[in-house]
Amino acid sequence: TDNESAKMLTSKGTIQGYNGVAAVDKKHQIIVDAQAFGEGQEHHTLKPVLDKIQQRYAGAEFGSLIEDQIVVTADTGFANEANYAYLKEEEINAYVPDNAFRSRDPKFKSQKSDHGKRHQDSVKGVKKVIPASEFKLNKRNKTCICPEGNQMWLHTESIDDYGKMKLAFEGKLTDCRNCVRKHECMRNPSSADTREGHGRQVSFTVNTSKSPTAWMQRRVDSRYGKQVYGHRMSTVEPVFANIGTQKGLNRFSLRGKQKVQGQWQLYCLVHNIEKIANYGAIN
Incomplete structure (x- = not known):
């Protein structure tokens, strides 16, 4: 009944709904941008989020992501060739690993054989x-x-x-x-x-060595890239945990992208107010 929504794959199965995306500042865990998207995949949301952050930075006279060499990290859900080409062309200092980045890391060499499920088909009922x-x-x-x-x-x-x-x-x-x-x-x-x-x-x-994916793989697989990406989980995941568990937003209760985005941004605003109230006086 909501043409702006889409099928979302969750831990509890597939639901019809929206995907809330947020960009978080590492030092203070302040949400600098929050948008809701009615699409099943996340990778197409990277450019709109970064564009909005660029506009917000310019309005606040902070410079820009490129001039200030702001480091951007995102999980594998945002990884595809088009995003890598965009980041490379715009010279954005980003680290976005692909799905196979763990398999290239010697530290995780035996992870799949020890803990993963092998020979699993993605489509139920299809012969293995x-x-x-x-x-x-x-x-x-x-x-x-x-x-x-x-x-x-x-x-x-x-x-x-x-x-x-x-x-x-x-x-x-x-x-x-x-x-x-x-x-x-x-x-x-x-x-x-x-x-x-x-x-x-x-x-x-x-x-090939000239592809945007190869460019990003070299960045992510470097020692510095691993160190930078290692901070992503401790930066953004606690924010989602606070909103979902402490604030109780485990699902959107409205229909229509505009209303859903308003609800998502309202919860993100409450998170920011709480952060500022508790830690705003700390330098």
Whole structure:
């Protein structure tokens, strides 16, 4: 009944609603911008939030995010190629990791095997198959070896506008047809039994050194980047905990983006007033 809302994935399942986004100052935990968005994904909200902060800084004569080299951190929900390109082009000093940044960190090398759930499909009811991570990709030679040691053929190769290369491989029909693991490797094993069918297909996205994603990965994976991003959770998460748990805003009670945003900003305003009242006299 609310055309401005969207489906939101939460810990309690999917709901129809809005996503409250807030930007928080690290030193004082003051909310410097708060907006509500009726979209299921967060990544498109990064630019509107930063643009609003830029306007607020200019109005308060604080300079700008770029001139003052303000450090911006955001979680993986804001990570995509378009955002990285925007941050790089605008020269914003930001650290926004991608979903795989933990796997590149030696400290978390065994995290997935020790605590993660492996071979899980994102769509309920879809057959589980051997994941692409089990296939050996050689980026330099653009070759791929399946878990059974058979070389796959390069089906397609493309490069997008951001310089990211996509390599799609397919198993040879003779290899997949006679493979003892084809029932756990292919969602439709019978496809390899006909000449018109296909073998196992797998694709990889390769970040070239010039892509915005590679630029951000170098920043996040650096020693300084890890140190900076390590402060994000202690900066913004307590603010959301205060609003959600202490102030009781565990869901929006209104309809329409304008009303929901008013409710969200009102709670954020109460948070700021409380911070100023308790700690405003402290330098």
